[in-house]
Amino acid sequence: MNLLDATFIRFLFASIGCLAAGVAVWGVLAMARRYLPALGMQRTPWMLGQVALAATFTILMLPQAQQLHMLPVFDVDLSPATASAVAQPARAAGVTSALAEPRSWLSWTAWAWALAYTGGLLWMLARLFHGQRALAQLLRAGAHLPADAALPPIIEVDAPISPMLVGPFRPCLLLPLALRTIDPLQRDLIIAHELTHWRRGDLWWLVACALLQALCWFNPAMRLLRARLVWAQELGCDRDVLRGRPQVQRKAYAAALVAQLRFQYQAAPANALAFGGVAPDTLTARVALIRTPVLDRNAGRARCAGLAALALVFGANLALQPALAWGDAPETLDCTLMLDAATGAVLVEEGRCDVRTTPVSIFNIAVSLMGFDAGILQDTHTPALPFKAGYIDWQPSWRAITDPTSWIRNSTVWYAQQVTSRLGERRVQDYVGRFDYGNQDLTGGVDMAWIASSLQVSPREQAAFLRKVANRELPVSAHAFDMTAQLLRLPTLADGWQVYGKTGTASGDGAGDNRRALGWFVGWATKDGRTVVFARQTFGPRDPDRAAGPLLKERFLRALPGRLATLSPST
Template identity: 50%
Template sequence: MTGFDIALVRLLLAAAGSLAAGGAVWGVALLCRRYLPALAQHRSLWLLGQIAVAVVFAAMLLPTTQRLRVVPVIEMNEEAPSPMPAASASPQASATVTPAADLTPAAPALSWHTWLRDAARAWLLLYLLGLGHAVWRWRRAQRWLEALAASGSPLDAAAHVPLPDVIEVAAPISPMLQGLRKPRLLLPRHLRTFDPLQQQLIVEHELTHWRRHDLCWSVAAFALQSLFWFNPFMRLLRARLGWAQEFGCDRDVLRGRPPAERKAYAAALVAQFKLQLRPADMALAFGASDAGAHAPTLAARISLIRTPTTERRRWPRWLALASLTAVAVVSVALQPALGWRSAEVQDASAGAALALDCTVMVDAANGASLVREGTCGERVTPASTFKIAISLMGFDSGVLRDEHAPYLPYQESYASSNPSWRHGTDPAGWLRESIVWYSQQVTSQLGAGSVRNYVQSFEYGNRDIASVAGVDDAVAFSELSPTLRISALEQAAFLRKVVNRSLPLSAHAYDMTARLLKLDQPVNGWEVYGKTGTAAVRLPDGSEDQAQDIGWFVGWAVKDGRTVVFARLLQHPVEADLYAGRQTRDAFLRELAQRVL
């Protein structure tokens, strides 16, 4: 799949999430309508309900909400076909080929991805058609209203009172307020047959819409309904908003008026209902709304006119707002995140780095593969895991003597980039704190030729450790080597030789290295020996990814006389004061505590 297709799949998931959120919001609104009827007459409840659904939709598209999801991520892993190995005359240039046992049959995945891609593309087409239809309906309604206004004749209003333009039309419409930027009051000619008091109350109703800025609320609700045309709950919420706006105007117009005027107002509402045409979208009419143009709603409205509610307390509004906020948060939290890793997309992106996630576990005695998961054939820098090899070299050659010798004081010429390493240390502290400058002093005393010979005899990764122009040899022959690369599979192969003591090294080198690598606490009965490593991800252009690090944890574990070597490689977002190697170690130890080997 392309990046565009993946975005469409996420859009489809967000649309489904908005449907679920709409149902939850509508349920909360109905509860408010039943148990807090006065609150249901306020327009804010219904518009906030629409906004809550829109917020859920938008939040599901933001990557920052991934951490808020409590539902496990749906991983969509697409395997790309493995390339044929390129012929090479030297180990340094050899391509890494993932063994056949590490491959996953691609046909089912591709079939599933193809279906999902087609569904997402079809959804985009359907959505655009629906949105186009909504825009067409709005334009048609606007043209009808403009033609209606043009067919009428303006009426004079009081010069000293700021009012919208008033236009009288011959069509049997309901008195209505129309126009967002320049509102106009359209009055039907048949209104002249109404009682003067009724005429006054009807006009006051429409002017109350104008004063309350109800047209702005209606435009916002209509825009949200149009954008989410596929969500039936948005239409229901908008209809209830129109219902609440009419009740709000009824309440404001009739506040403090005697029963006789209330009765005249109700009679005018019934008379208008019998004469009118249904108003177009984006107009606020005295006798109708999306929810008010039906006899049952009209009867309820008249009932409230006769017996108005007096509930004015603020706590129901805060309760409703808190409920809608909770619905939005829970809807986001319960929607699954879509995690997609596509080798095709990664290879096609010039600045992208391959996401690394591998676990290898091998029986040290017979070499049987126990666990092999993820991208285990990819060669990357060994980072500080190369300290295992340096430790073996140092103790074998005598440069290192025991866990406390030699002790080397820190010198400013070492120019350590990490302030916490600027102190003297010994071999135990070197491996415990993973101090780079100490590694460089050990390899400097060993000499470039000796280090290179050891790496060749270890068959360590690509075995390419060499002097590099512009790079000090102390750096080039340490864990910071710009040329040395190793895969997780090769790490496991090297460590199996270490555990089986099949390398041409002294027993003292094996003993001291194992002693310094041992973790303090057993895990699920396993005595664990290991070393972490952290390094920046290298992009295809050779630059460092400032947002991603790779983390290594490699070593072996012993339990009941059985030894298992392991290599765990995991890519992490860069976090201050939290090294990727430590995160990888902690993740592996948690996995080890749950694995049955």
């Protein structure tokens, strides 16, 4: 699985987590509103509910979010179901080159959702653009009325619309010509209502809602929360306009709301950034609250209860999302692959050997060939480079002068980075392409692509690469082959096999779960003119005392003489 597939899968699960959070947030706020009716008149809880959903959606897409989970790791098998079927004909035909890795059903689902999400996002933005353009046309068709310079401009238009506040960047009040036909007191109260939206900054809340709605357009809870927010804003304006007014004006205000329905044939355009209009399904409730308002003394308690409920739901949702074990490798991934270097015949294949993972330090074999071929490396002890502040120093042995021999022995990351940096991205990419190494993806950076990043290789692809190294079939100099072999040479086995090998270790699963580790040990063994290439890989529970690569190397070398003894040339 490549980096893009992994990103889309994480995006898919973040979307599912956002939907689950929507159910929880809406349920909690609805329950709080039932027992504290004053909550319905507060803007803050409904806006923060939308913020909580958008934050959940965003945070769950970050690898670091896995550290917040309280549930056990949930392993997702991302391997394609057809991989074994594809591999059988290839082995029968003696194919040794890397096979194209098909996508899993989960990857295809993630890609489909990413495309659907993009389409929905564009649709939401198009609706917003269309709404703003419709408002602009109304504004151009209207006539400016005299107004106080401290207030937004007032524009009168001969159109069947409701009075509306348009903005927010250049707010203005848009009034229908028909508004002149109603009682002057009612007209003044309607205008006061729209200006109260302006004073309260409701249009900016509307902008925030539009952005959050676009981001999480797929979540029905966002629309419900937005509707409750708009409802709370209307009630807040009703309360502010009527505060301290006599009963006769309160009745006139209620009549003004009803009067709007007589000429309100056209509401604000869909998704437009404007306030205006009276919804028939909420008119009765608004009139009832005008007659018998909810006491303001309950507002503070309702707001605090809503905020506390949101904080609890937001934290619980992040903690209870199942942690996903990312990467193609399941917890029990284990591969042993051995090839005859001369013929390419598969001598041993146990476990899953077609899954791409990060190569980590086994990529140093390729870096060594590049460095010696380009002249950046001269021999097994030249150049010797000093450690400098700012270099990666994950291991104590890396904080010292390092030459090619100690680099390969200690897997010193910063030394490899010095070689690739001096080569430059273009030359490294050219070498990787000519080597046909893994997915050849260096988008993770010329200095980090092979460390749990974009560059991925399967044991089968690694063995195919090593077969070319052992047979000296790569487009590099003889000196590069000689020096690399010297760096990789290990002590001769008791039965006379000469082994060349390199380890690699990646702690964690790339998603913040350090309970598991990836281990590599790859190379070749020669005796009496015969060469056997091997690639050994494990991905499983992490040993707290030993790095996965060296531990795998120790165990593999212990069993290697017995394995080689059972392999006849015709195997």
